[in-house]
Amino acid sequence: MKVFQIFHGLALLSDNKGSGFPVRLELTRDLLNIQVPIALASFTNTPLLSTDRCVIVKRHPDGGLGFSVKGGESGACKVPVMISKVAETETGTSSDAECLTSFQEPLFLAYTDGPLFVGDVILEVNDTNVEDKTHDEVVQLLKECDQEVKLKVKFQSGMTHLLHRTTSRRRIENNSERSTDVSESELSLLPSISSYDKSTLPKGWSPFMSLPLPMAYITRYLWGTDKLRSNGFEVRTADGTSSGIIYCEDIKIIEHWVHYITSHITALNNQSIKMSNKMLHPDELIVYLGWVCERLNEEQFDTTDFLKTWEPYFLILKGTCAWFFDTPPLSDEDFKNSLMTLKIYETRFKDIKASDRRDKRKHSFMIETASGERHYLSVESSEILQQIRRAWNRCTYYAVTKMRNNMNINCFVQKRTFACVKDERPSGLVIDFLQGIGLYDIPSKVLRTEIGSYISERSMVKYTRAGK
Incomplete structure (x- = not known):
């Protein structure tokens, strides 16, 4: 009996319209199970990540918000402001979202339309539109917020390639090039995450879809x-x-x-x-x-x-x-x-x-x-x-x-003729299991070629193994 292994891994699941959300894949013997974060499970039946969402983040007493941002308008280069880091609840550290499979369990104390994810584009901060603001302006706006920050965000899976920690040269619409630095903000991450009660945070994965x-x-x-x-x-x-x-x-x-x-x-x-x-x-x-x-x-x-x-x-x-x-x-x-x-x-x-x-x-x-x-x-x-x-x-x-x-049951099936063309003339390929193979010319009614090799089981096996 064949032994089936069980495989796990993280991925990004898209609805084929450009949006997506992090998932966990589980491959069993006869099922491909797709799981979503528990924090997202109650929203999987709605177009959560393809629409605008409101996320409320409460500031830590030390002043941090638990996330970092990249991007912002800079002259002719318009890069949206995106969430580049989210504090991890388990290790108390953060990591860059440098690929589509990255997922960190976010640290926030309240949300209305869903959690905060790496790759979210920030549209508004406390009802203030930031789509045309520079990186520094957005950072300053976040620093000036009170203890509770209301973010209007939208997940954009196609923008995650901008989250690499590199200075890249991006081509502008007028075909000119310039060096654009989309360095991270200096927003501090939470320095003492362990002081929070992790039991209040959603953990683990919830079943989303099982494919036979x-x-x-x-x-x-x-x-x-x-x-x-x-x-x-x-x-x-x-x-x-x-x-x-x-x-x-x-x-x-x-x-x-x-x-x-x-x-x-x-x-x-x-x-x-x-x-x-x-x-x-x-x-x-x-x-x-x-x-x-x-x-x-x-x-x-x-x-x-x-x-x-x-x-x-x-x-x-x-x-x-x-x-x-x-x-x-x-x-x-x-x-x-x-x-x-x-x-x-x-x-x-x-x-x-x-x-x-x-x-x-x-x-x-x-x-x-x-x-x-x-x-x-x-x-x-x-x-x-x-x-x-x-x-x-x-x-x-x-x-x-x-x-x-x-042929042993019905003598009339010992010979088969198949229509074909030879030298641009209509012909018939004759297969006789007793006499061999022949080529019959239909206009002249003459057997033009005859091959006397008997089609044996051994020859057919050889033909099959040769892959002809």
């Missing part, structure tokens, strides 16, 4: 496009429920999460295959199931617009057929509602070379049918592509073997 992994779909692409997210991914369950966009600190963390989640999905799908095959006839066994994407509007593959050009389908290789669905089938009756069904022995699996790709999706292949249809498909990784290639070849072998075995 069997037959789920994980992708790093923007939905329906070939645009790859550099630091995010999305998980969709079998019923179409989306996790939202999960952002992580760097590409290595992204790759680890995608790998672990994909491995769990594959293992669970393989278990489903084994359980289903116990109740199926040997000729109807399931060889593969999983998600693929088909490229739409092939005549527009040279365009650079942002239109949807890819559609996800659930692929099942079962018996001698390939089945395509918009959602995973749950019963035999659902197979009657498949979007497309292809006979494996009437198809050709073709790998797409890098020079022949139609867009930026790397792991692509094509299925060509006897009727001339071409289906340009893509998957998320080279490992999945290899799995589908092996499964397709296995099904081809099973399909041809089944036709050969039927």
Whole structure:
């Protein structure tokens, strides 16, 4: 039995509209659990972090407010004033928010519309608009506040890249450049956090969403496009429920999460295959199931617009057929509602070379049918592509073997003819399980080529293992 590991990590969950909030990911055997800070749990059913919020902070007797700020207007460079540090309740220290995954449990004694987070943009201080004020003006305004400070804030996940502790050169709209110093304010952090009663502060994580992994779909692409997210991914369950966009600190963390989640999905799908095959006839066994994407509007593959050009389908290789669905089938009756069904022995699996790709999706292949249809498909990784290639070849072998075995029952199926074109002439590819392979020229009614090699089980196994 496969041993499933449990993984944890911090991330930022976005609603795909630019806003987001810190979350904790928990990957179990068959679930991806998303948890939110308890301080935020009661607000997760409202668009908390995509709207303006009012946060009331009480000043410590030593004079600190428990947070630091960066930014402020400076001539032609307009950088919003943002929360760059929030005091940590556990260690009594603070740390820079240099990545999207940073989350500190904030130290404040009251709030009305939610807690204060790293990355919040300050819009007002005690009902005074600060959007056009300089950094020093905002700092001075905060210092002059009484014991209770009312902040109007809004979380802006797209602004967190400004929180790095560096002096950067930012390009201005008129294409000129200037050096802009967005140094931290000198607002002091609380020097003695341990003197507060931590029991009054919200701690821990609360369940927000649980996503079943069997037959789920994980992708790093923007939905329906070939645009790859550099630091995010999305998980969709079998019923179409989306996790939202999960952002992580760097590409290595992204790759680890995608790998672990994909491995769990594959293992669970393989278990489903084994359980289903116990109740199926040997000729109807399931060889593969999983998600693929088909490229739409092939005549527009040279365009650079942002239109949807890819559609996800659930692929099942079962018996001698390939089945395509918009959602995973749950019963035999659902197979009657498949979007497309292809006979494996009437198809050709073709790998797409890098020079022949139609867009930026790397792991692509094509299925060509006897009727001339071409289906340009893509998957998320080279490992999945290899799995589908092996499964397709296995099904081809099973399909041809089944036709050969039927010869002993019905003498009329010892020979099969498939339509094809040879030298721009309509022809028929003849497969005779006793005589061999031949090519029949339809206009002249002449057997142009005959290959006497008998299609044996050993040769088909060799063909399958070669991956041709």
